[in-house]
Amino acid sequence: MKKQYFLLLSILLFPLTLLSQPTLDYYLPADVTYNSDIPTPAEVVGHEVGEWHITHDKLVQYMYAVAESSDRVTIHEYARTYENRPLLLLAITTPENHANIDQIKEHHHRLTDPDQSGDLDPETMPVIVNLGYSVHGNEASGSNASMLSAYYYTAAQGPEIDELLENAVILIDPSLNPDGLNRFASWVNMHKSKTTVTDPASREFNEVWPNGRTNHYWFDLNRDWMPVVHPESRGRIQMYHEWRPNVLTDHHEMGTNATYFFQPGVPSRTHPLTPQINQDLTAAIGEYHADILDEEQRLYYTKERFDDFYYGKGSTYPDVFGTIGILFEQASARGHAQESIHGVVEFPFAVKNQFLTSLSTVNASLDLRADLHDYRRSFYRDVMEEASNLNTRAIVVGDAHDRGKNYHLADLLSFHNIEMYELATDLQADGQDFKEGRALVIPTNQTEYKFIESLFEERTEFTDSLFYDVSTWTMHSAFNMDFAELSSNQFSSDLMGNRITAPDMPEGSVIGGQSEYAYVFEWDEYYAPRTLYRLQDLGLKTKVATHFFEVMTDEGPKEFTYGAILVPVGIQDLSSGEIYDAIRASAQTDGVDIYNVERGLALSGVDLGSPSMISLDKPSVAILAGRGISNLEVGEIWHQLDQRYEIPLTIIDKQRVNSVDLSRYNTLIMTNGWYGDLSGQAESSIKDWVRDGGTLILQRSAIEWARSEELIDVKNKEAEEIEQPENLPYADMQNLRGAQVVGGSIFNGVLDITHPLGYGYRSESINIFRNSTRFLEKSENPFATPLYVHEDNPLASGYISDENLDEIGNTASIIVSSNGSGRIISFVDNPNFRAFWYGNNKLFANALFFGDTIHSASTN
Numbered sequence: 099m100k101k102q103y104f105l106l107l108s109i110l111l112f113p114l115t116l117l118s119q120p121t122l123d124y125y126l127p128a129d130v131t132y133n134s135d136i137p138t139p140a141e142v143v144g145h146e147v148g149e150w151h152i153t154h155d156k157l158v159q160y161m162y163a164v165a166e167s168s169d170r171v172t173i174h175e176y177a178r179t180y181e182n183r184p185l186l187l188l189a190i191t192t193p194e195n196h197a198n199i200d201q202i203k204e205h206h207h208r209l210t211d212p213d214q215s216g217d218l219d220p221e222t223m224p225v226i227v228n229l230g231y232s233v234h235g236n237e238a239s240g241s242n243a244s245m246l247s248a249y250y251y252t253a254a255q256g257p258e259i260d261e262l263l264e265n266a267v268i269l270i271d272p273s274l275n276p277d278g279l280n281r282f283a284s285w286v287n288m289h290k291s292k293t294t295v296t297d298p299a300s301r302e303f304n305e306v307w308p309n310g311r312t313n314h315y316w317f318d319l320n321r322d323w324m325p326v327v328h329p330e331s332r333g334r335i336q337m338y339h340e341w342r343p344n345v346l347t348d349h350h351e352m353g354t355n356a357t358y359f360f361q362p363g364v365p366s367r368t369h370p371l372t373p374q375i376n377q378d379l380t381a382a383i384g385e386y387h388a389d390i391l392d393e394e395q396r397l398y399y400t401k402e403r404f405d406d407f408y409y410g411k412g413s414t415y416p417d418v419f420g421t422i423g424i425l426f427e428q429a430s431a432r433g434h435a436q437e438s439i440h441g442v443v444e445f446p447f448a449v450k451n452q453f454l455t456s457l458s459t460v461n462a463s464l465d466l467r468a469d470l471h472d473y474r475r476s477f478y479r480d481v482m483e484e485a486s487n488l489n490t491r492a493i494v495v496g497d498a499h500d501r502g503k504n505y506h507l508a509d510l511l512s513f514h515n516i517e518m519y520e521l522a523t524d525l526q527a528d529g530q531d532f533k534e535g536r537a538l539v540i541p542t543n544q545t546e547y548k549f550i551e552s553l554f555e556e557r558t559e560f561t562d563s564l565f566y567d568v569s570t571w572t573m574h575s576a577f578n579m580d581f582a583e584l585s586s587n588q589f590s591s592d593l594m595g596n597r598i599t600a601p602d603m604p605e606g607s608v609i610g611g612q613s614e615y616a617y618v619f620e621w622d623e624y625y626a627p628r629t630l631y632r633l634q635d636l637g638l639k640t641k642v643a644t645h646f647f648e649v650m651t652d653e654g655p656k657e658f659t660y661g662a663i664l665v666p667v668g669i670q671d672l673s674s675g676e677i678y679d680a681i682r683a684s685a686q687t688d689g690v691d692i693y694n695v696e697r698g699l700a701l702s703g704v705d706l707g708s709p710s711m712i713s714l715d716k717p718s719v720a721i722l723a724g725r726g727i728s729n730l731e732v733g734e735i736w737h738q739l740d741q742r743y744e745i746p747l748t749i750i751d752k753q754r755v756n757s758v759d760l761s762r763y764n765t766l767i768m769t770n771g772w773y774g775d776l777s778g779q780a781e782s783s784i785k786d787w788v789r790d791g792g793t794l795i796l797q798r799s800a801i802e803w804a805r806s807e808e809l810i811d812v813k814n815k816e817a818e819e820i821e822q823p824e825n826l827p828y829a830d831m832q833n834l835r836g837a838q839v840v841g842g843s844i845f846n847g848v849l850d851i852t853h854p855l856g857y858g859y860r861s862e863s864i865n866i867f868r869n870s871t872r873f874l875e876k877s878e879n880p881f882a883t884p885l886y887v888h889e890d891n892p893l894a895s896g897y898i899s900d901e902n903l904d905e906i907g908n909t910a911s912i913i914v915s916s917n918g919s920g921r922i923i924s925f926v927d928n929p930n931f932r933a934f935w936y937g938n939n940k941l942f943a944n945a946l947f948f949g950d951t952i953h954s955a956s957t958n
């Protein structure tokens with residue numbers, strides 16, 4: 099009792115004293131007058147900042163109200179989310195600078211060109227600071243603070259602010275993840291009590307699955323700055339390259355018991371392509387954060403835990419473009435006010451910290467603006483000097499059989515300001531064949547060479563063995579493409595065809611026009627699965643070739659290989675005219691060439707009526723979801739099927755499996771997650787469904803669930819005994835343990851391209867991405883492990899400890915098992931990682947479309 103009393107007392111007396119009602123004065127610098135023509139947040143949204151969590155619609159309303167009230171502000175909607183919410187960028191500066199804004203931007207661009215940057219005077223150029231808030235929607239103090247930043251820089255009066263705005267353009271991106279922010283705001287607001295509840299057990303602080311961190315498809319947008327898969331990032335990267343800010347902030351939250359973090363992060367974990375001066379300037383700006391937080395008696399830390407390695411993160415991406423990216427992490431209230439080891443973390447307290455470091459960032463940028471401009475200029479001087487002296491003159495990368503994938507790579511690169519060309523002639527290089535028009539030529543002597551290097555390098559040496567995220571992202575591995583570096587001897591400008599700036603998805607065509615007999619298309623194209631599903635959904639009967647065949651086409655004899663899709667005309671319910679319309683529309687939209695074949699007798703190989711042409715069922719797919727399951731992996735599959743293949747996916751909460759009739763589906767997916775809470779009845783209904791002929795796709799830890807249920811019999815590789823020293827320093831424990839983590843590396847795989855799961859691939863070598871230490875033995879059945887890790891040369895790029903490297907060779911990546919008449923396909927690795935591992939997506943599509951065709955004698 100006594101103890102409780104003291105705990106209560108200490109909470110009440112803690113200097114962050116509970117504010118029953120936060121006011122604007124609580125946040126704003128006191129010695130400033132404010133223009134009363136500028137609406138305060140409360141005047142527009144109906145409550146004080148921090149009193150409720152701002153919903154995104156109200157946030158937008160406020161930003162437009164501020165913009166309309168002042169000639170200091172312009173506002174631009176740069177994208178819409180999947181849920182149709184606007185993403186906004188406000189630019190705040192003097193009206194004179196606004197009148198001159200094109201020139202200001204132009205000067206910033208000129209700093210990246212050594213031929214033109216010499217005569218610019220950094221002392222006279224305004225600094226551009228981009229304040230970015232709450233890319234993780236349930237780290238909401240940032241977005242709520244954005245209203246304070248917008249108000250302050252618009253309404254503050256006096257010579258100090260006038261001078262600041264003359265010399266700075268402040269960009270405010272109030273919510274980097276509107277869909278997530280709104281999901282979270284609804285959750286915490288609907289649980290807010292009149293009488294403050296600070297108990298961490300309260301439902302308010304424990305969101306339902308999936309939480310507000312992610313976007314509509316449950317992706318982490320703070321990994322998407324490089325892959326630019328989602329509309330939020332695509333719009334944002336365009337804004338970034340339009341403005342080229344000198345400093346860019348990224349305001350997050352961390353655990354409730356933490357304090358406050360600002361970069362620089364762990365020095366040994368900065369990406370080696372980021373120059374040291376970037377970190378020095380980050381530290382110089384950090385002095386300003388320290389000053390402003392010291393004044394308010396806030397605890398904080400730097401140089402620990404968080405790093406600056408993966409260029410897909412908001413605070414790291416800018417570092418490879420001569421900008422200073424800065425990560426902030428605030429202890430989260432995860433609601434309105436929550437108890438912590440430091441007392442009650444109130445939401446207004448969290449909001450204020452984010453506002454304070456917004457102010458310190460802008461102040462530091464103003465003081466350091468000449469240094470920041472100089473840094474940008476010298477960064478690009480160094481880059482261009484290095485690039486012009488390289489032995490490699492160009493990179494050539496592409497897939498001769500897959501225009502869809504080529505398009506996606508070009509699309510990705512185009513967002514990052516990369517100069518590239520279509521390959522103008524056929525080319526052989528490094529033992530690989532590149533086809534005219536089906537590869538990209540990327541000259542290395544160009545402005546963004548550093549970013550290109552980061553995309554295509556294979557790195558296996560590291561100064562540190564810990565990573566906050568992935569340790570590698572080599573593009574030609576992710577896209578599974580041929581790749582060569584051309585030296586001056588191999589390179590000629592004749593190789594460069596049309597310059598590609600804004601690529602369009604290529605159209606396919608129907609070769610030979612309307613058929614009265616059959617259509618055939620290869621499975622190589624990225625969007626071939628979308629075509630197949632589209633045709634199946636119209637009720638068309640389709641078949642897959644399990645052997646090669648050569649037939650006469652309008653272009654002469656053509657050989658088709660494993661996985662080619664056959665659509666006979668005579669056995670369908672639709673007329674040949676209706677079939678042709680569907681075929682033609684699919685070819686155009688999906689970039690797939692479809693061949694009219696008028697004769698069933700093959701020139702060689704199997705005939706079109708052969709039993710080796712296996713009839714296909716249209717996939718009807720469900721996936722289990724809910725607490726304990728990786729929302730990222732469920733989201734990746736949902737995005738892949740919905741956005742790319744246009745296949746409906748039923749997402750079933752695992753608690754509801756009992757009340758669902760599984761016979762409606764022929765494919766069920768279980769991703770990484772915990773399934774220990776499935777009821778006995780649910781487990782039996784899944785097992786019965788498999789035995790009755792269902793295809794169960796397991797990803798990562800779902801494999802362990804199926805093994806414990808005796809649905810499959812796969813074995814972990816027995817680890818070799820590692821000799822451990824008897825005593826180790828306690829202080830090294832976390833580093834030593836962390837060094838055994840595979841945080842995300844790329845491995846060389848060996849794929850059986852004659853196996854249904856290998857259809858659509860032309861080579862047995864394929865790169866796979868792994869972020870686990872799950873090492874499974876290959877099956878004893880020699881046909882049942884269609885993909886495994888290369889035995890002698892497993893590592894392609896990224897970090898892995900020597901101990902784990904010894905283990906991983908020759909272990910399974912995919913195992914096919916059977917149980918009753920069902921098939922169970924176990925993916926040890928994630929084939930849909932972050933929606934940019936385009937090169938492994940086909941493996942997953944193969945499991946959907948061909949899983950049930952796999953012969954039982956070939957299974958584990």
Ligand SMILES: [Zn+2]
Nearest residue numbers: 234237350351
């Ligand atoms: Zn975060």
